[in-house]
Amino acid sequence: MATSSILADARKLVDELIDPLADQWETERRFARESFDAAAQLGLTALLVPEAQGGRGLGPLAFVRVFEVLASADLAAAFSLVVHNNFARGLAASGNQHLIDLLLADTVSGAAMGAFLLTEPGTGSDASAITCSAVLDGDEWVIKGDKAWITNASDATALNVYAQTNPALKHRGIVSIVVDAATPGVTRLEPYELLGGHAMGTGGFRFDDVRVSRNNTLSPVGEAFGAAMVGIDLARVVVGAMCCGMLQRALDVAVEHSRSRQLFGGSVADKQGVQWMLADVATDLEASRLLTFRAAEALEAESDATIAAAHAKKFSVRAAERGIAACMQTMGATGFRRAVDNPLPRHLAGARIAAYIDGTW
Numbered sequence: 001m002a003t004s005s006i007l008a009d010a011r012k013l014v015d016e017l018i019d020p021l022a023d024q025w026e027t028e029r030r031f032a033r034e035s036f037d038a039a040a041q042l043g044l045t046a047l048l049v050p051e052a053q054g055g056r057g058l059g060p061l062a063f064v065r066v067f068e069v070l071a072s073a074d075l076a077a078a079f080s081l082v083v084h085n086n087f088a089r090g091l092a093a094s095g096n097q098h099l100i101d102l103l104l105a106d107t108v109s110g111a112a113m114g115a116f117l118l119t120e121p122g123t124g125s126d127a128s129a130i131t132c133s134a135v136l137d138g139d140e141w142v143i144k145g146d147k148a149w150i151t152n153a154s155d156a157t158a159l160n161v162y163a164q165t166n167p168a169l170k171h172r173g174i175v176s177i178v179v180d181a182a183t184p185g186v187t188r189l190e191p192y193e194l195l196g197g198h199a200m201g202t203g204g205f206r207f208d209d210v211r212v213s214r215n216n217t218l219s220p221v222g223e224a225f226g227a228a229m230v231g232i233d234l235a236r237v238v239v240g241a242m243c244c245g246m247l248q249r250a251l252d253v254a255v256e257h258s259r260s261r262q263l264f265g266g267s268v269a270d271k272q273g274v275q276w277m278l279a280d281v282a283t284d285l286e287a288s289r290l291l292t293f294r295a296a297e298a299l300e301a302e303s304d305a306t307i308a309a310a311h312a313k314k315f316s317v318r319a320a321e322r323g324i325a326a327c328m329q330t331m332g333a334t335g336f337r338r339a340v341d342n343p344l345p346r347h348l349a350g351a352r353i354a355a356y357i358d359g360t361w
């Protein structure tokens with residue numbers, strides 16, 4: 001399927017559902033369930049899965065463009081879909097026949113929702129130090145420990161759990177295992193109260209001697225940490241693109257407001273100080289796009305994109321935080337007010353979230 005048709009679907013989702021509902025999800029402090037379900041109907045839940053396996057077969061470049069569009073309305077709803085799509089990609093690419101038969105069709109259709117469980121209450125950036133343990137007992141893994149800061153935690157059904165099999169091996173001892181969230185011993189913890197972004201349903205899980213078939217191993221011991229890092233390169237570029245989407249939207253709203261708002265005998269847009277502020281935002285946005293799409297092209301070409309992805313994420317997040325705040329400033333108090341036609345406060349919180357997800361900055 002042509003990328004243009006998928007981008008049109010993403011725009012439709014933004015116009016018809018995410019834009020109208022995003023402020024409500026925030027007010028009600030709840031997961032963007034309607035967004036996930038509508039995305040599933042449009043086939044946006046398996047964008048990276050090859051067409052031969054039922055997905056849309058997008059490459060990284062097209063994938064990134066889809067999320068630039070979705071995040072222009074709401075980073076949280078968009079990121080929930082990023083996490084699910086990354087889960088689907090990993091399952092299709094690395095899942096054994098048991099996991100494919102068990103879960104791929106439901107993951108592609110959105111009947112199952114994926115989550116990525118690496119972070120723990122005691123460790124985030126230093127992911128090799130995770131303490132959630134997995135011990136083999138015959139043909140079953142026994143998993144014990146806590147996970148924290150998990151996107152989609154409120155609704156996810158298929159959990160990709162990273163666990164340590166032998167602390168002496170550090171990152172080489174880590175395995176990843178797919179766990180059904182309904183398995184006895186799995187407790188879904190209360191989602192967190194946050195500055196914003198409740199639509200991504202972030203929360204934690206507790207695993208109390210959870211028994212799962214050894215066949216549910218997604219990435220074996222010795223390979224799981226590397227697999228997590230491969231996914232993170234793409235996710236960082238997507239975060240860069242989502243920041244571009246939010247910043248473009250902020251700029252559009254601020255420019256429109258500055259043209260219509262009258263003060264001191266003319267429009268705000270006539271004031272040179274305001275023009276300079278908005279021009280700086282436009283320059284930062286262009287630089288963010290260049291870094292982001294250069295990193296996406298490296299991923300598309302299957303070359304090493306780790307450094308390019310880190311540059312793209314760091315620059316785009318900072319440009320978005322600075323730029324969205326500047327856009328709000330040009331709008332005076334109106335910029336600070338949450339409203340259906342003013343996503344800037346939500347996007348400012350979204351830019352802060354972008355500074356943490358998939359590694360700080």
Ligand SMILES: Cc1cc2nc3c(=O)[nH]c(=O)nc-3n(C[C@H](O)[C@H](O)[C@H](O)COP(=O)(O)OP(=O)(O)OC[C@H]3O[C@@H](n4cnc5c(N)ncnc54)[C@H](O)[C@@H]3O)c2cc1C
Nearest residue numbers: 116117118119123124125149150151202356357358359360
């Ligand atoms: C909304 C949200 C959703 C998330 N979703 C997920 C998810 O789905 N799955 C998941 O596994 N995780 C998720 N995370 C967790 C995220 O990946 C972590 O927050 C991130 O890895 C940072 O870890 P930390 O918060 O524990 O910070 P820490 O690791 O405690 O870092 C604290 C500070 O130290 C700095 N720092 C770290 N290392 C160094 C260093 N070597 N030198 C100098 N400074 C350093 C950091 O930049 C930071 O400023 C999510 C987080 C948020 C906020």
